Amino acid sequence: MYKNLAKAITFGAGLYYLLEFLLPAKIGGVANPFTECYGTVTIFLMVLGAMAFFLGPINLVRGEYKQFISFKKGWVESLVFLVALVMGIVTASFRSDDPSTATKFVKVMSVAYNGLFYGAQLGFYVTSMGLISFYLVSAAHRAFLLNTVESGLMMAAATIVMLGLTPAGDYLNQVILAILPAKLQWLQVGTVAQWILSTPNTAVQKAVIFGACGGAFAAGMRNWLSLERSMEQQ
Amino acid sequence: MKTLRILARFYHLNPRWLYLAFTIVLLIPLLVAIPKPEFKASRGPLGVYKVLDGCPPGGVILLDSSWDLGAKPESLSQLECFVNDLCRRKIKFVMFSTVFFGPIFAQDVIRPIAEASGYKYGEDWVDLGFLKPPNDNMSLLLDAFLRDIPGTRPVDFFGTPVKDIPIMRRVKTAKDFNMAMTISYAPDPAAWLGIGKSQHGMTVAFGSAAIMAPYYYAFLDSGQLSGLLAGNRGAYEYESLTGMYGLGSKAMMFFAFGLCFLIFAVLMGNLGFWASARLRSKS
Numbered sequence: 412m413y414k415n416l417a418k419a420i421t422f423g424a425g426l427y428y429l430l431e432f433l434l435p436a437k438i439g440g441v442a443n444p445f446t447e448c449y450g451t452v453t454i455f456l457m458v459l460g461a462m463a464f465f466l467g468p469i470n471l472v473r474g475e476y477k478q479f480i481s482f483k484k485g486w487v488e489s490l491v492f493l494v495a496l497v498m499g500i501v502t503a504s505f506r507s508d509d510p511s512t513a514t515k516f517v518k519v520m521s522v523a524y525n526g527l528f529y530g531a532q533l534g535f536y537v538t539s540m541g542l543i544s545f546y547l548v549s550a551a552h553r554a555f556l557l558n559t560v561e562s563g564l565m566m567a568a569a570t571i572v573m574l575g576l577t578p579a580g581d582y583l584n585q586v587i588l589a590i591l592p593a594k595l596q597w598l599q600v601g602t603v604a605q606w607i608l609s610t611p612n613t614a615v616q617k618a619v620i621f622g623a624c625g626g627a628f629a630a631g632m633r634n635w636l637s638l639e640r641s642m643e644q645q
Numbered sequence: 646m647k648t649l650r651i652l653a654r655f656y657h658l659n660p661r662w663l664y665l666a667f668t669i670v671l672l673i674p675l676l677v678a679i680p681k682p683e684f685k686a687s688r689g690p691l692g693v694y695k696v697l698d699g700c701p702p703g704g705v706i707l708l709d710s711s712w713d714l715g716a717k718p719e720s721l722s723q724l725e726c727f728v729n730d731l732c733r734r735k736i737k738f739v740m741f742s743t744v745f746f747g748p749i750f751a752q753d754v755i756r757p758i759a760e761a762s763g764y765k766y767g768e769d770w771v772d773l774g775f776l777k778p779p780n781d782n783m784s785l786l787l788d789a790f791l792r793d794i795p796g797t798r799p800v801d802f803f804g805t806p807v808k809d810i811p812i813m814r815r816v817k818t819a820k821d822f823n824m825a826m827t828i829s830y831a832p833d834p835a836a837w838l839g840i841g842k843s844q845h846g847m848t849v850a851f852g853s854a855a856i857m858a859p860y861y862y863a864f865l866d867s868g869q870l871s872g873l874l875a876g877n878r879g880a881y882e883y884e885s886l887t888g889m890y891g892l893g894s895k896a897m898m899f900f901a902f903g904l905c906f907l908i909f910a911v912l913m914g915n916l917g918f919w920a921s922a923r924l925r926s927k928s
Contacts, residue, residue, distance in 0.1 A: 453789035456779030577901035581682035
């Protein structure tokens with residue numbers, strides 16, 4: 412019963428968007444009713460999405476709380492998570508952007524919120540992002556090996572594009588312009604980099620997009636008609 | 646043989662030495678003033694510039710600034726150079742974000758530029774704040790938003806009803822905008838080109854991270870995308886077109902040194918790998 416109801420709702424929702432898109436704005440002088448309520452349907456979806464927002468935090472809290480209570484490995488991290496969550500919710504709920512009307516408590520909450528968000532969270536985020544660049548250097552050194560013709564081609568293309576996208580390539584261009592004869596001056600790093608991006612790259616990207624769109628269409632049809640295995644297994 | 650042994654050491658180099666060398670290389674542009682080389686702006690930034698050339702003073706641009714800390718190193722300079730140009734040309738703009746912290750980051754950039762240019766909030770620009778795409782589907786949000794802006798977003802970032810905001814009395818649907826510019830790590834072409842361009846006839850340009858830009862060249866090539874700012878290079882080229890140099894040109898030098906070091910690391914790794922293989926085959 413529930414399975415069929417879920418299937419019917421899924422099909423009806425998909426049919427709504429299909430009909431709204433395919434039918435003209437006016438049918439025999441009458442406005443398309445699907446288009447009329449399009450805004451309301453979108454707001455309904457936004458509200459539905461906002462409800463689902465709590466699923467993630469609730470699941471996280473349940474998992475971390477269990478870990479902390481039973482003192483399993485990593486319970487300290489779970490405690491840090493729970494404390495940060497409570498502090499985040501409390502400070503965000505009571506803070507104010509207008510210090511002129513704020514009470515002492517609200518001012519303290521605002522300072523704590525700024526410390527947590529701008530001081531801690533953003534700091535950790537920036538650090539982790541910065542560390543990625545170091546990891547990239549290490550990965551480039553150890554993993555990007557020219558074992559095959561394909562990897563050699565990729566390396567050559569990557570080097571030209573990287574140089575072409577930086578002022579280093581522009582400096583090289585000036586040298587190339589000074590050395591090469593007029594007939595070969597198209598060999599500038601920037602020109603070759605742009606050619607790589609707009610010719611072979613575009614062809615490959617278009618092929619990937621066609622393939623991805625075909626896959627998305629097939630996946631969409633399977634979802635719409637409730638043919639996905641997860642739905643069948645329920 | 647001795648040379649091979651020395652080269653083979655490169656492959657087994659402790660990564661900490663690489664990290665130290667990388668840090669030193671990144672410090673060079675900070676310590677040494679490096680002159681800007683001559684170059685021609687590529688068609689991506691030129692496209693954005695030409696679209697704004699065709700936009701009259703007082704025209705309105707839809708600006709989607711959907712980035713936070715993760716994309717800040719590239720998106721910040723793009724937003725800065727674009728808003729600088731808008732304010733120089735006296736073009737108004739309506740901003741929104743599909744990233745939760747997006748409006749806060751964008752306001753930090755926009756507000757000082759707007760105030761310095763004499764722009765008044767509500768009259769010359771407005772921030773509609775965070776808009777949550779239903780089920781993370783940008784197409785659904787954009788379709789509803791571009792058909793009925795006050796219906797989809799009845800208040801601005803500060804909670805002021807849009808009917809009380811002067812600039813919002815002028816813009817109700819997609820046809821009221823001269824152009825749409827979206828700046829994020831990876832703008833959604835299915836939404837902006839499929840809905841904004843194809844269904845509503847908007848002129849669309851993107852500002853994306855450099856690593857994502859190759860994907861968008863296909864749309865630039867087809868003419869669906871009117872312009873593209875690819876990473877810091879895009880901002881740098883755009884600044885050269887407007888003559889208003891800012892973060893793009895500053896960040897570009899660090900970017901150049903970082904990428905050159907990356908190429909050096911790849912070459913060093915491969916040289917070491919080759920030398921190790923030769924040593925093994927000889928022994």
